[in-house]
Amino acid sequence: MTAGYETRRPRCRYCLNILLILVLEIVVCFHVLASIHSPAANPSPSLGVKPTAEVTGQHESADPDFRLGLDDVVLVIKTGATELLQKLPVHFETTLKRWPHVVLLSDFEEEVDGHQIHDALDIVSEDIRKDRPDFELWRRLKQSGRGALVASDIESGEQIQWVATAEGNRQAGWHLARFMNLPMTVKAQNYRADAKWYVFIDADTFISWSNTLRILQHLDHTKPHYLGSQVAMGPGQFFAHGGSGYALSQAALSAVVDRYLSERELWDRIADEGEFGEVPLALALMISSIPLTWTFPLFQGGKPLDMNFAGFKHGRNLWCYPAVTYHHTSREEIIDLAEFEDAWNSERRADRPFHHSDVFRRWALPLLHRSGEDLDNLSEELVEGVENSRECQASCHKSQSCLQWSFGVGECRIDSGYPRVGVSRPGYTSGWSLDRIEELVKALDRQCEDGIFV
Structure with a gap:
């Protein structure tokens, strides 16, 4: 349920909120400048900014039982009541059969096909939940359940019905989505505090369990790691695109949960003033000295039916890298890709990751x-x-x-x-x-x- 990153006119209501954000930005800039001028900095020749800690390493033959590594990983799927019935059920027959520990988070608590969906927003600051117009849908659902939804609330496939409000046009569920990312970290920790890794995706994201493990096995979960496909939010500042998926180590998640819970009102106001929920999460991590580790092109914001497999960006050929996620995937695509991954691992005994080139050659090219x-x-x-x-x-x-x-x-x-x-x-x-x-x-x-x- 990640919004598109088009430019919209910023909303400005409370001078106090703006002051808080300005103070936060000054602190963030201080941290960024300190890291850039540190002797350990490693500027990227192609981008002219610090690329953060790049994940590197040769892939190895995996243990045939390496699927057991999933016991150390919690997968969080983000959705919302307005899209859930269209996008989430496919994961019941694919993703949930492959990942043993999955948390389903939404803006409304309910049970669907025997699966518990948890409300991620019930820990947002009470004054925002009770008074903000953006929470009108949340309050309606809380009071009357799914029967409170009206036609203009619902996402139908890729056709989103936008609602005109005093604050601009937004689909009803997107009013709430930007508040979810930080509370989701709390919910993930509450689900299982001893997990080594926490991976977050949207409901229309395909994720490869085997290639995810192949990345995480190279990293120390006791060190703070924040992995994702980078989107610029300011000079030298990046957040991980939610639809492409992102991962937090146990150390990183613990740090950001502690910060959010100790400063909840501040961070909820920052989410309220912004457009994208990934940004407050990235800022909270940045202030905690946890920068983003770029994982493009492994984590993808595109879908394989129309993406440029020959693309070259940030000094990397997409063709040559493993495929971990694809975004905006349909029900049929998620099923096909899950079956493709099963066949790949069965044939090759999981001895190497499948790359975007393999997805094109063995799945797209025959089409x-x-x-x-x-x-x-x-x-x-x-x-x-x-x-x-x-x-x-x-x-x-x-x-x-x-x-x-x-x-x-x-x-x-x-x-x-x-x-x-x-x-x-x-x-x-x-x-x-x-x-x-x-x-x-x-x-x-x-x-x-x-x-x-x-």
């Missing part, structure tokens, strides 16, 4: 051989003067760099960037240049170093 009827592969370059799908295919063939084409609503589009499976769309026809894609795969393989892990 490109199917019929492209009623499918839009999201090609981008418009070709004028094309009247049908056959002519569109010919246009792609004439362009030596074209990898795929699509024809729909009277338009032909081709693409030389990267191949995508695409999305179902009646009336569209799509196709791919499979020979060229095979050559691209070979070229991408040559860019990867043996043994690269994180």
Whole structure:
């Protein structure tokens, strides 16, 4: 239930709240400057800022029983009453069958298909819960249950119904989502304080249990670690994108729980004034001298049906790295990816992690051989003067760099960037240049170093 990171006009109501945030920002800047000018700092040549403690290491052959390591990990799935019935049930038949310790956190306590969903917000400061307009949905649910939901509250697939309020437009559940991240750490600790690791995902996130373990086994849980896919929140300051997933070691979680519980009113006000719940969490960790360890491209904010597997960002080729998470995944995609992971580990006895390249080659690429009827592969370059799908295919063939084409609503589009499976769309026809894609795969393989892990 992670919101999109578009820019919105900031809300400003209470001068005291703004003052508290300004004081906090000064403290954070002091910590950042101290770390940057420390002799131990290791500036990134590509970004010009401290990349924090990069996880490095060669992958090893895993013990066949390494699944037992999951006993030391708590998985937290974040959701909300407005989306839960659409997004969460698939995890009952996939994720919960693979992870032994899972906490389901929402903005409303209920039981669904025999699984207990816990309210993460019942420990937020009482004055905010009782008086803030953003908690109107929470109060309604508390009083009348799921029957209190109205049509404008509900998320339907990817079509979110936005509600106009005095403070701007937001889907009802997103009013509450930004308050959840810090309370979720408390709930996770209450569930199991002796766990070594705590991993947090959204309800529409696929997570690989085996690749998660392969990362965590390289790290000491008694040291403070905060792992996630980085999003900038200021100069030299980053938070972990919630939809991509993030992980906290026992030491890090204990530190942030202690800070939140001792300064709860302050942190709840900061969440109230902000837009994204991941930011207060990152600030609380930063003040505790726990910076973000970047895990991109292992933790992904995209979905494999339309993502750029050939992408290069922050000095890393996505193709060459293990796949830990994918975000915005549908029910069918989560099931398919879970089955893919099971097959991979069964065939290879879990002797190495599967990479994004493996997901493309063994899961996405076979889909490109199917019929492209009623499918839009999201090609981008418009070709004028094309009247049908056959002519569109010919246009792609004439362009030596074209990898795929699509024809729909009277338009032909081709693409030389990267191949995508695409999305179902009646009336569209799509196709791919499979020979060229095979050559691209070979070229991408040559860019990867043996043994690269994180």
